[in-house]
Amino acid sequence: MSAFASRLLAALGPEVVLTEPADLAVYAFDAFTENALPSAALIPRDAREVAIAVRIAGECGEPVVPRGAGTGLCGGAVPSRGGLVIAFARMNRILELDVRNRRARVQPGLINLDLSKAVAGHGVFFAPDPSSQKISMIGGNVGTNAGGPHCLSYGTMTNHVIGLTYVDDAGELRRTSLDDPGYDLTGVLVGSEGTLGVVTEVEVRLLRLPEAVRVCVAAFPDVESASEAVSAIIGAGLVPTALEIMDALITRAVEAHYHAGYPAGAGAVLLVEIAGANDDVAAGEAAIAAIARAHGALSWRAARDRAERDLLWAARKGAAGAIGRIAPNYYIQDACVPRTRLPEVMHVIDEIARAHRLPVGNVFHAGDGNLHPLLMFDRRIPREVQAVIDAGVEILTACIAMGGTISGEHGIGFEKRETLSLVFSTDDLAAMGRVRDVFDPRRAFNPDKIFPSGAACGEVGVRAAASA
């Protein structure tokens, strides 16, 4: 056992500190391919234990990697340099619920869906709903500024987090709130992927449940026509609560698994959710259906009841899992383009996949221009592994060229850190480095994430240091 692990154990005890390699194995990876074993894992019961552990890590010069449920796809929770992983499964309570003012204060280990379930009886809900919401935690959602299908009209995590408590690099508890004066540290911490501190409490805003919800499914001949319909819907100033596309391959896989009632023979399926007041929902459906038909929709159907609605959503959110039926491995990409570029980018993705001889499935948040191409491959075939990596970079490069970016909701993590310099200049990255310098001068919080390694990374540190 390392000296660091023994110090943690001595200070906090074996109930909350794990040091045996067999116990640590589950904290070596997330949903990305890389893994690395930490020296110790902390499963804290409260913020005080987090603070003590961070202080000890600081004294021992060890890195600290906060972790949600490990559903991240970019290696953001991988302890690449060992050190301490902090996992929040025990800190999963709702600490305060203020229905009148539509606020809740929760612990970071609370599972996303559990929050909405717990407050539904009060007529409110928590809007960000990543597809992983049945297992992913609010704390992890804060780290990646998670989105989900419904952020089309409700916005992502950053629009719903109104305050945070975090443990800083010195092991001190700090509190931020949008109501407080001063720099908006809350806004900087959300989406910082655990590189600025360890969040121990989250204050969120809740929304009123809509009076009516309608979920509709339209079949299209192909992804391009469905994408054109989405661009046209947004262009007409219609912003429903969700606009999701699945291509033929994904739709077939999903139907085989869920039997949700998607038109399995369609070239592409558009899932539309419209929520609001009764009258608006009916009118909204009519307007959106008309645009869909004008862009080649072959059919349009509204779910009859809540059960059917829920099943359509369960199938949509389980799409990535259903791919297991048709490919041994898949790689899901996350990128964003301006919404007018959707038809074009879908065409380009198809060409890239073809050139690399990879089957591709598309299931994505079309209304936000947020793409998720799934490249299918067999890990045992080296050519395919390399083709997936190359195709992934080509897709990101194409999105950047269209005025888009390399992550809409999954984050940069370990996976895309080298790609970040395709989006931002050295000066842009230097500004981010200045913020990092303040929160994490030792580069101890989640090292090797977000920012490029090597020269660019050194430059960020050096530039900021020179200007200090």
Added chain:
Amino acid sequence: MIAKGARARRGPGALGAHEPAQVVEPVDAAETAAALAAAAAAGAAVVVHGGGTLQAAANLPARYDVALLTRRLDAVHAYDPRDLTIGVGAGTTLEVLARRLAEHRQFVPFDAPLAARATLGGTLAAGWAGPRRARYGRPRDLVIGTTVALADGTCASSGGMVVKNVTGYDLGKLYVGSHGTLGALVRVNLKLLPAPAARRLALAPFEPETRERVVAHAREREIEPAALLVLDGGFVPRHLADRDGRPLVVALFEGSEVLVDRALREYRSALGAAGVAETRILDDRVAGDAFQTILDGYVGARERSATFLARGLPSEASARAERARGVVPDGYALETIADLATGDVVVRLSWRAAAEAAFPAAVGGLRAALGRAHRIAGDPRAWELVDAWGETPSALATMRGIKQRFDPAGTLAPGRFLSGL
């Protein structure tokens, strides 16, 4: 110190009696960055000026040599209405922006007072967030990308032109509300909203003794208004005031025609049940203009007056405003706005010349009653007499560190931010 009777604004960029030795008006990011670098090299202090409508919301600078006017940073860099996004120069006024967006039935609900003068950059830098944020989110929530010029002469961008983005730190959040102490906003990219088909403003004067009931009935609605305010005293625009000078409850409804009609029916009958005799309804353009006039009132400074804004919980807004009205010393008068949807309480304190010595104590009393109060407007006398915030943030050391890293020489608005930042 300000001499008695000093005028609020003289040359461009004047802050109270503080006049800059130099005024620069860059036309693009490169010129802005060069101006900042030159000032930093000379050890000069720069204050960035948009429309000057919220300059009272920060402290007077400790040093002041150069005014950097943003009004020529008004290019439209990227606008394809079908994307529902726009990238514009930070010096664009909100009225010009609104007009451009209205051509395509789009809008941004920034609710800035004096929109004809207020600039996008200035409104964001001042951290302004108005009454409609309960419905549409804060201005910060619509910012999807920023470019700033920094004191070392570089320009730094974050975010982009897409509506969902987790690519590096979201530094736009840091610049919004930083009062120009970290850099000069040059370009801002915004997410846009489709304009509502209908807009109506419901105005209802009520008897002060029925306040509690009126507030409860206005608040607990099936269809919530986009803004819900209770105005007292001079905050009631003159052309909307009734003869008795009664307080006014104002609800702005936005949405489809059908929904707005239904909301109004429901709202009127709820107010009727609370004993409100008449509710006047203004339509569309007239409603928008009246709402803007109400917003202008937030910063409507008179001689010997100062206006403060205190954030808090919506359910307590009316009670907090009431509490503030109860702590007014002799020689002082208080007018209030209680924002029932956001929890903001706005108070305008006015005083007679003879009572001026008690001003700091009067503000202290208000801050105790309201929990906090940030100055947003006022006679330049008020700028000198009390701190704009009157409180110290809990994460001050971190904020100081950020200021130090972005502006090590103290070039940008030194001393204007809270706690001397």
